Amino acid sequence: MRPNKLEQPILPDQGEDDLRAILGGTEIPTAYKIGYILNFYREPSFRRIEAEFGLTRPEIVILLALHFREGITAAEFCEFSGHLKAGVSRAAIALEKKDLIRRVTDPADSRRQRLFLTDAGRDLYSRYVPALKAREAAMLACLSGSERKQLDRLLDKLAAHVPDWGSASEL
């Protein structure tokens, strides 16, 4: 029962039939399975990073995003990450205080702040990303090369169509 925060939650040793009983019984099987897999990918990794480097979730994700999208604004980050603007604002302030990013007011629109990694931020990122990569590799280890290609193709397609899902108010 999760004796330790860094311990991966352990599944009882059970056959695939029982696993099917766990995962196959919902009325939202695909979403449920994605959630299940992602939980076991993300939670242990993120908890460890939080504990080890003193970062919060939004802070971790902002550093991740800045690594390939420097100069992004908080609002842009909200749009594609789904985080709330208050959380992003808090995280950006905290990251700046820790000297991991710089916030530069956009000269063209002084409401906006563009975010940039500092050397320290890049360094910190490079110290925690290997764990995430390793865990992704562990997650994908059971798939063959062509299965991984399939999976990535399907995920790309799903991701590309996210904007078409319709607003939540239609739910």
Place this chain on the structure above:
Amino acid sequence: MRPNKLEQPILPDQGEDDLRAILGGTEIPTAYKIGYILNFYREPSFRRIEAEFGLTRPEIVILLALHFREGITAAEFCEFSGHLKAGVSRAAIALEKKDLIRRVTDPADSRRQRLFLTDAGRDLYSRYVPALKAREAAMLACLSGSERKQLDRLLDKLAAHVPDWGSASEL
């Protein structure tokens, strides 16, 4: 920028190349994409359920799980859901207070409590699950029938191998 909590975060209207710039740049592309997709599936739906029915995340998920696994204990739920035991305990207490579940001490081991849906719990579940189903359908709408089969097969495989990922302490 998320003006409303029930509003789905809106992506700027951008071509697939830009989307690739958002999603393809990480060092953990598969995990990142799964997270991206799941965020946009889960957050709006769950926020709506939270607001509309006064439930917390763990409460929502417990009701979901009980719907196909009645009599589960809190510890079992922790194991396959990845939730923390304190959260599950709190949620179970709250759900019982709302008469949505019953907690029955296991006669064989009086430490354990088995959880069962009440009629009210079943009813509440049936009122919020359609929204989740609808959103899953929207998510999958861009895939063909055979692509969905592919996806489910890959997810089943990934889910079945979760226990092999190794403990987080190896990260």
Place this chain on the structure above:
DNA sequence: ACAAGAAAGTCTCATATGAGACCGAATAAG
């Protein structure tokens, strides 16, 4: 040029959550 409205980001408050200490029940060992 001015007023009205939208947008970016910050702040505040209440609540949810994570971590781990704690308690009582069950099991194992001597």
Place this chain on the structure above:
DNA sequence: CTTATTCGGTCTCATATGAGACTTTCTTGT
């Protein structure tokens, strides 16, 4: 039998988070 240990569950405390009010800046229409 008695004691130590593990295990299911609860409690407490500090922190993170969600929601939305608020401030300032930009945009639009007249």
